[in-house]
Amino acid sequence: MTIFSLTEAELRQRRSLKWQTYDADVLPLWVAEMDSAMLPAVRASLDAALDHGDTGYPFGDDYADAYRASAAARWGLDLAAQQVRRGGDVMNAVLCVLEATTNPGDGIVITTPVYPPFWQVTNGYRRHTVPVALTAEGRLDLDALAAAFAEPDVTAFLLCSPHNPTGTVHTAQELTAVAELCVAHGVQLVVDEIHAWLIDPGTTFVPTLAVPAAQRAVVVTSAGKSWNLAAFKAGLYIAGSEADGAVRRLPPLALQSTGHLGAIAHTAALRHGQDWVDQASAEIAAHKRLLTDLLHALLPGARYRAEPGTYLAWVDCTRLGLEDPYAHFLTAGRVAFSPGRNFSPEHRQWVRINLAASPTMITRAVERMAASLRLAA
Ligand SMILES: Cc1ncc(COP(=O)(O)O)c(C=O)c1O
Structure with missing residues (x-):
């Protein structure tokens, strides 16, 4: 049983910031909440x-x-x-x-x-x-x-x-x-x-x-x-x-x-929860490899270098030629990331993707990014 295996329907029951901020047809991969079930001991x-x-x-x-x-x-x-x-x-x-x-x-x-x-x-x-x-x-x-x-x-x-x-x-x-x-x-x-x-x-x-x-x-x-x-x-x-x-x-x-x-x-x-966090980290490492492969296949213009800490992916969208990648992916792709400009004024062309999500969710998010680019073309 993997840690990041809750379904979207289950996650949409949550009342938290991540799941309530955007419309119900938007996939939320933004604020640093994890799509994991609670550790039983907690x-x-x-x-x-x-x-x-x-x-x-x-x-x-x-x-x-x-x-x-x-x-x-x-x-x-x-x-x-x-x-x-x-x-x-x-x-x-x-x-x-x-x-x-x-x-x-x-x-x-x-x-x-x-x-x-x-x-x-x-x-x-x-x-x-x-x-x-x-x-x-x-x-x-x-x-x-x-x-x-x-x-x-x-x-x-x-x-x-x-x-x-x-x-x-x-x-x-x-x-x-x-x-x-x-x-x-x-x-x-x-x-x-x-x-x-x-x-x-x-x-x-x-x-x-x-x-x-x-x-x-x-x-x-x-x-x-x-x-x-x-x-x-x-x-x-x-x-x-x-x-x-x-x-x-x-x-x-x-x-x-x-x-x-x-x-x-x-x-x-x-x-x-020490074993639990080790398992979560191993799954997240696999999610980083998944994101690398998906971006390579579907959005080769996006640049992402996986780093070993935490579950956040910092993605440079400069070469995609979008005026505002965060806004574009939200409105045309129906997928929410964190806008790079919130992390520094020089990073308007970047988005932060939260990988503490299921592989299905990550795959659908990148597919939506790619589809939104085809719409923009
Ligand atoms: C680096 C860092 N510090 C602090 C926090 C928030 O911690 P707290 O809710 O305990 O203030 C976050 C949340 O994402 C974080 O990424």
């Missing part, structure tokens, strides 16, 4: 809580401990109990860390194209965004980052690891170089590792805090993406061994906004 943990009317406030360190156990087993990362603390959702945690470690007027570096809320969280709170483009291969541009960090107003770097939307998995060398640059320039490193468990077989994810030079970093994460638990708000702050000061500056509320059911669901996923 369901059982929530059922037990609901059976007892256990809908109050969270207590204790179960969630943090479950993360520490997963990090140790999966990545050999040993974290002390006091390094891991509970928070609200991941973007809230990012905001709280940035507010605690930077001042109004400061510049915060992000590497673009990037998950759209990275722009909002650096730009909307009396700080400003300092975008630094990834290289054409989707890697961190160390020279450009060094130049940005040297700017006097820049005080923080918000890194996405693995990177959304490209799927880039940063290497230990890259993370070391970035961490050393941050230390040299007095820049606070903040890393969002929410996609860390979803990695193609054969590639190893390197957690930031496994890098000796990165011990001043603060990592934020949750089980929300890898086990499709966005409905259950919960997140974690993980302080490097030299970053306790940054976490101590967080406002107390930042550490108190975890939902009880969120902590229960994420804990169950981390404790009982």
